[in-house]
Amino acid sequence: MGKRSDKLYIRASEHASSSGGSAAASRFATGRTAVTSSGSRPLPFDCCALSLNKFTSPIATPNGVVYDASEILPYINKNSQCPNSGVRLGIDDLIPLNMLKEEGEWTCPILMKQFTNVSKVCFIKPKVKGEEAVVYSYESVYELNIKAKNWYDLTTGLKFSKKDIVIIQDPSDPEVCAKRDISKFKFLKDGKEGEKKDDVVMSQSMKRIMEEVKGKEITAMPKFEKKDDKVSTIGKNRPPILTSELFAGSTLTTNDAAASMTSSAGGYSTSSKTRPATQYEIENSICQFLKTKRKIKSFAVMQTTHGVFHLELDSDIVPLTCLNFIELIKAKKYDGNIFHRLIKGFMAQTGDPTGTGKGGANAWGTEGFEDEFDERLTHTERGLLSMANSGAGTNKSQFFITFGACKHLDRKHTIFGRIVKGIENLDAIEALEVGKNDRPRTEVKINRIDMVVDKVKEAEDRMYVKAEEKRREKEREGRRKGMLKEEARRKKEEEEGGEEEEFKVGQFLKREKGGEGAGGDLGGGVVMPPKKKKKKAGGFGNFGGW
CATH class of the missing domain: 2.40.100.10 (Cyclophilin-like)
Structure with missing residues (x-):
């Protein structure tokens, strides 16, 4: 910025850039998404990229596409490829994700901030296949790892390098957004083409049988075992x-x-x-x-x-x-x-x-x-x-x-x-x-x-x-x-109880006969305060005799 060129309002060029021109907001992508085009359909953060429903047991590919384990494992076992890109993919290549859930929302375990559809989210790729990867907000990794040059996982303490950081979601990065663009998913495109070619009408009984067969295939799949x-x-x-x-x-x-x-x-x-x-x-x-x-x-x-x-x-x-x-x-x-x-x-x-x-x-x-x-x-x-x-x-x-x-x-x-x-x-x-x-x-x-x-x-x-x-x-x-x-x-209670039983002053003195004016009652133990002496008025007094 030149001298005295700062404006008190957001200019049109800043509106066009991501996050209103803010470098910090652009880095962590907490502002409005700026790379989505009219034809793109971004997948919500907490949804499986295969079933398009919310995932419960997240698992990711090495490039950061997140699926539900119950959906992707049967698919890969049958097709041996990534459903979105068509690239060859095996079960051993998948990375189980360890995500913290607070009050029903996925949350960063370091900053305790909830993930949204505009959050920049990442995980650190483990060195050993089958190990879990903890999911963080990119802000925590940037501030505590990259900026501080501390190349140890914030949760596990394992050493890693910058290339091991995998971005799951970044609204400011077109390449990351392209991985989550539903309109570009290969299995959806193949499905639409197959629907056009195949016009076979199945009855209700045939649909029920097909669903049972699919269910048996899924239950017969081997469980994904974590290597330790x-x-x-x-x-x-x-x-x-x-x-x-x-x-x-x-x-x-x-x-x-x-x-x-x-x-x-x-x-x-x-x-x-x-x-x-x-x-x-x-x-x-x-x-x-x-x-x-x-x-x-x-x-x-x-x-x-x-x-x-x-x-x-x-x-x-x-x-x-x-x-x-x-x-x-x-x-x-x-x-x-x-x-x-x-x-x-x-x-x-x-x-x-x-x-x-x-x-x-x-x-x-x-x-x-x-x-x-x-x-x-x-x-x-x-x-x-x-x-x-x-x-x-x-x-x-x-x-x-x-x-x-x-x-x-x-x-x-x-x-x-x-x-x-x-x-x-x-x-x-x-x-x-x-x-x-x-x-x-x-x-x-x-x-x-x-x-x-x-x-x-x-x-x-x-x-x-x-x-x-x-x-x-x-x-x-x-x-x-x-x-x-x-x-x-207990001793304190005994001492306090003893004080209540102490004798009062004048309790055993005999009263004088003669009524009220004969000495009064001393049994009450009340001592009357002494009468105050009247002070003589000072000053010059009365001038009437002058």
Whole structure:
């Protein structure tokens, strides 16, 4: 804008632009839709793009078209294509949506704003197929993620990139609006053409039979099962543990009181309640405890096709890595894995269920967890267990066993254990011939791994026992304070009752005979106030005698 060119009214050019020329409103598309043409028919936000009715279990395609799961799954199973665009689409490509509903309306879980037909709405595409995606208003993602450069999901905490943001609805974007234009839906166009070609008239009985057949087809469809790579059992099947029981002096609360004072979207609350600890906080507390205890080792037995190995795990030095390894063992993720890479004099690598060296997931199903380096652990001997990764903070399930010293791997790969018995069996594995990509020609497989001593489980049990002791001590203290309060209240009532029975002044004095003028009645205990002396008038007085 030039100097003094701002107008106090909206000009015609601003009316023509989206949202009255406001950049902020255009970004979040909260104004009037500006890209709809006369022939377009935009689909309402809360409607399925196949049945055109309101959805109850939303599920989306990778490009952001939303359907109802009960409608789209049978269609894709039969046609293997997207009903709107005709592009090939499989059931595994669909993304279940996790949407918050407040007072019967779909709502952003961060800003608590209801979605409308002019809201800009998005979700973050999950890294693993079958996982749910939380639906947000674009405003919350822009302000708290993009603008703040915080590339972690606001709800799940998983890392993502800007290209993972999928727009469901944006009235200011013609491309997004075209995906939701009913007049361009392929299955509707094909249906109209089919109606013109097919003029067969069905009777009422034929229609009823066709409906029954369609119903049987739908019920026979396999259910869409969500895949979950998260196998960590820390904190599961246990009573909730509060942060005040986990951390000494913790003041972490549910923030209900603060939210009720700053927003009218939620209920009114005046009490401050300590919130339950998250799984991450519980695991972090376990790791901190294990680090304070020296020489606390865990032990496991690995049975392979080439012998048995007894493993010692450094759960006191690298507790997080050992926790991941132990949780994967409990979930049987290593059973049946092969050693897919073998380099003589260097190492043998395993831990990939796919056997390709590109698969595997950690105990939390994330992109990786941080490295744990310690000066006491170096790659200086044969038979060490160390994590395989593709860079810093990308540890998953793959690990390798060293055949000798390899100091160049220090502070790049986390050492978490060693072979303490059966190390002679490494000679047979190292002597195997390898082919392309260092893959052994003879298969070396892990039959199973069993935990013998699980210090992580012991630390978890100890933590919950201590939390239960704190809870009981708090209950005893509450009962003690209640008893003291009740005793104080009872004593106060007794004291107040005693004051009412006290004798009054002059209660037992004899009255004088003589009626009213003979001393009066002292039995009432009423003391008459003394008479006030009359003050002499000051001044000059009367001048009549002058």
